[in-house]
Amino acid sequence: TATAPAEPAAEATTAPEAAAAEAAVEATEAPVKVDFSQNQNVARASDAAKTTIELPVVGIGSTITTDVKAAGDYTICVMTKNSTNPYMNGMWKGAEKAAADLGIKVVTLAPAQQDSIEEQIAIMEAQIQQGVSAFVIHPSDSKGIMPAVDAANEAGIPVISIGTASASGSMMRTGVDYYETGVVVAKYLFDMAGGEGGVIILEGPPGAQNAEERKAGVTDTLAQYPGYTLIDSQPANFNRAQGMQVMENLLQREGVKDQLKIVIAANDEMALGAIQALKAAGITDVLVGGFDGSADASQAIKAGDLTVTYNTDPFGSTYYAITMLVQYLDSGILPAEYFIPFPSERHKPLIDSSNIDDYISNFAWFN
């Protein structure tokens, strides 16, 4: 029965203790804890993390590979926020490739009630009971997920966060640096739009941390470009239909049609909805930026409707995270830093008309 929860070499304890922990979770001998509590979440990644730290994987998106192989019989649970969003689908696909490449088992789970933090906790608790070896999680809330992350650590199970990170206790955080993505895309658009005009921001669901950080990146950048004015910033909940509806309504406001130069949506879905609305209103000279580099958005870039997007590569991020976990489970190797974004500067994540063909045919995460 290979149910050893984990073999963390970092805080290696003796084998009998681990066995005892397995036999009786409630027994006085505590299970083999892993202690990542010093890993407090940070919102921004260091420059080194973005550029120089060596990664155990090469490539990005569908081209990603690694030499790492699992030495044990690991099951890694990949838990996303929901099961209907393409980003989550990308995470699962990445996990599947990692499973094949590294020789492990992966389990992909998500709450039945979309984005429910409470169900996310329940899922992790159940998986801990099942003796899973490690977690890759995309929490809906960084603080709310803490009880489950703590419980995982108690049970000696390492956790890597993708996207929104747990407030503390993750072995590592990866996925993109949201603030950074906001800044990069905003800069790109502001530089391109001729220095003046109106800007509309479509926000993610109120309360979604990734959306908030991204928005902060955009608005901070906006402050550095005094020529632009913010017309309005309204949430459309990462949802295409709502993106479209909100855009339609904003276009009805007096003067907006003449003023509007740039639309920045906190994800591709809303950006595409906004494009639908702009097209319906016969407006063609507005620059639209989105995030994620989804399949649909790529086509829109190709068609010239969408100006720019940011490749957030859930496929590669998950693959990378699993590789880091396997390395740790095999030999106790810890990441060099807490927050190593993936993709990051070194991956040239901006996708626009100049590199769209290369992206689609060679390394997009949705392939």
Added chain:
Amino acid sequence: MTVKSLKKRVGALPPAVWMIAVMLVFYGLNTKNYFTASNFISILIQAAPLFVVACGQTIIVLMQGTDLSLGASLNMMTVVWVVLMQKNLPIGIALPLAMGTSVFAGYLNGLIVAKMKLPPFIATLGMQNILNSIALVTSNGSSVYHEHAIYKIIAKSSFLGIPYILWIAIGCFALTMVLLKFTRFGARVISMGGNPESLKVAGYSPDLATIQAFTYTGFMTAVAGFILACRVESGNPIVGNGFEFNSVAAVLLGGTSMREGRGGVGGTVFGVLLIQILKNGLVMMNVSSIYQTAIIGIVVLFAIMLDAYIKRRQEE
């Protein structure tokens, strides 16, 4: 107890019980570490918030209504509580205040149903929207945190080997049970469901009974919000979404009928457990989440069909 009365009692159990038994066997055979105390404790803890909400929902369903504002009320309560704590109010003031908002929302529901004569479905649907707004405004849209020992104490510590969360859930169960069976309040709730006219001729205002019932449900929601906030150690403006429907489903799976004031909180226990054990087991069995929603839907439908079938058989 004679064999016959035992048989009758067993026959009266909601079908959720049998389905739970089947599921336990199935999961036990298909997963590791299933029949362990810690697993069951963790299932029960997961079930606790829904259960407490469902205690309140039972009351409303007994009165032939549904309360769709419960999820939003949970959202509001967790957020208001944590925000008040952030403002450095002592917990002795912050918690009652926050719970008060949920209770007040319940009271307003009652008022709208009783005095404005709106169907509960619509009254609470409107209220759901209003409370969600309040939760968003209070939290400024995102989840809110505050460092305090209380969350961990409630969520993690136990008394006599049973976690506090479960004690609270047991308390809510006992309270609702006693209220329904042994107080005039309970008799009024059941008579509102069975025949509101009867209450009127007994000299009690059905309006008042309605308001009391919704207020009590608001109180149960407040308690559930307390548990939920402790469990996620934060206030979250969407944490309660879905609780309103899940609680109605649990109540009905527990054999409480939307007509005639039949049923009670005893069955609700099984309804909640059915949902929670099902979900937990699917996760334990590593069933990909893509399939989970469909499976849960099918099991819920099946349980309801079974319940309807058994009830019809009993009537014949």
Added chain:
Amino acid sequence: MMKKIGTYLLQSKYAISVSVLVFVVIGSSLITSSFLTADNLITVLRQTSVLFILSSGLTAVVLTGGIDLSINNSAALVGCIVAQLLLLGVSIPVVILAGILVGVVIGIFNGLLVGILKLPPFVATYGTNMVVLGISTIVMQGKVIYDLPRNFTPIGVGYVGILPIPVIIAIVLTGVLYFVLQKTTLGRNIYMLGSNAYAAKYSAAKSVRDTITAYVICGITAAIGGIVLTARLNAADANMGNSYGLQIVAAVVMGGTSLLGGEGGIFGTVIGALVLTIILNVINVIGVSSYLQSMAVGIVIILMVWLDVFTRSKREKLSRA
């Protein structure tokens, strides 16, 4: 004079809903000058049309005394299937028929649960809702399908003259449902079933058939709504119905159709959908904090249904001999 107007308003069935609508329109145009522009009105109509199409069939179900909570996700499922078929290159008329067929199947399924198995419609359709959402999730595997054929999208974004095609579809549906509910024996049976199911049974009405028919109507309009929504978005994903949710029920009830069944009609639903949409439109246009949007919606739902309940009781008092 005022009293006379008041009396008149109370006596006519839709007068109150219409006056709420007029009030909301006047209020909106006072709040923002850009409300009463042709452009914006067309936008409002277009946005209303999807909500209305989704709610229209529900009117029939609510008239039987039932409810259908599975509409938004049924629409999403239809959208997903339609999009998949279009990608496979199936011709558009066939795809539309297939989509409607899916709606019919869901309708029959709900109808069987409620009509034959006698399950409470609330949970039965809630269960269906989960099942159809689950099926779309399985069908889509978390993906979005996009970039549908150019001759399909006009269903959602095209115009005939100045009228958007979805608006025309909504108008046609209104006419059809008005005819079915008010002018046919089927409509009579639906009303009869809603006002007293027992009496319907003792009148040898085919209640099961009528119940199923009502749910099938609902399934068909959900399917049409799903198709229009897909065409409008030029994309489909499992979650696309999510933002409609209970708004669909709210639109029906705000229009004065009683949840107990037997009272109301399709024009009410037109008005309910319009009022809901206008409120959201105005909020967006004037830029009220988005956090307050749902508060406004909640208050409007409660007030409008209350007005309906209130005037109904007043009307009864007025008709005293």
Added chain:
Amino acid sequence: MEQQPILTVRGLSKSFPGVRALDGVDFDLRAGEVHVLVGENGAGKSTLAKCILGMYQPEEGEIELRGEKLCFSSPKDGIKHGIVAVYQELTMVPYLNAAQNIFLNREPLIRGTGLINHRKMQRDAKAILASLSCADIDTKIPVKLLDVAQQQMIEIAKALSFNPKIIVLDEPTASLSEREIEPFFKQVLKLREQGIGIIYVSHRMQEYHRIGDRITVLRDGKFIRTLDVGELTDEELVNLMVGRDIAQVYVRTKNEHSGEALRTEDLRDHKGRVKGCSITLDRGEIVGIAGLVGAGRTEMARLIFGIDKPAGGKVYLHGKDVTGRSPSFIVKNGLGLLPEDRKRYGLALKSSIAWNTVAVSLKSVFPSGIVSERKNRKIAEDYVKLLKTSTPDVVRPVSQLSGGNQQKVVIAKWLSAKSDVIIFDEPTRGIDVGAKMEIYALMDRLAAEGKAILMISSELQEVIGMSDRIYIMKDGLITGEVTRNQCSQEEIGRAMVLGKEVEA
């Protein structure tokens, strides 16, 4: 004998949508008397009672209790003054037990707690029921499982448990059989001796003599006259109620019976309430089915009509085997059923008279499936005229009609469906004399036109008065058959109770 009244009502008026239910009614009640309220359906008896109880607030007039003016806003105020009622409609909570129903909202509490003392409540309930000779009622099971007569006794027990000074009994015996009526009357007389004022509403004339002291007649919401029992003959009293002369109650035209319309053979149901019934019914014939409440007559009608599926036996309609077919098939073959509870089973109360009139015949009236409101109205108006239904128009909801007129709408429904075999289940329950006689006349006319009528009734007099033949049913079995004028009321009554064969 002349006493000060404890309750005086002066000039009371109360309107409902479409009707003036009470129009300046005067009424007084003395301590220790049974004051009978009589009048046709819709005369305003229940409304008057409810005003006194505080259920309704009158628009004009005043109510005085021992000279003190009352101003009730809810039944609570009535209860406070010791005025309680047994309402015409049952006010039971189906899933509470008898004790809980009796003491609803007045449950005995365990001292010092808010908790109900169930044991004491059970004891008290048993005691009250015992005083009504109903000790056999199980006070621990939900009342839903009890039969209607038992529920009615619980209602009465509930009213008595208030220790009232004034008690209103609104048709308390409508669903009781002789067996239960006797102890109930004893109780009423006992109350009278205790000096309690009793307002008694009933359509059964023989009861006035047995327990009544004075009678007040209402007609169309107006006060007609208060008189002592025995002051007038029954005929005179009826004339007073109806406002015109009534020659004879039961009219039967002699007519030829021609050919079999309906026949059942050894019909049985699944629940064991109908255990083997064979009856025949010819065209032009009226056949009565007499039996005690609960004999299974309604169940048999449901089997014939196809609402329930029979467990065995056969049903032939015009010689055609229709056993186990759906109601719609059976209706197509010419059978109609007036259910015993017309509000629950007979009518869509919110819908108009016109809509209800064509509810069964939609398909034949509008074969294209498209309805014409005008044609519909015309048909309804024709039936309103034919049946003398009293209503200002046919577009108002049937909920606004009185019981008798509602029953006429149900009859119109079957006539418009061209049914030639009609089962009347308790056609005159809760219907006043005037309307009753109209319905009798109608049945007679229908039979004369060659229609076959099966009449189920608990009123022995009307069964005997109207039927050509009578089947006697007991415990799910047909125990006897007699033809018109073959035997006396007493004999049939005995057969109903004892189940003995009736000697023809």
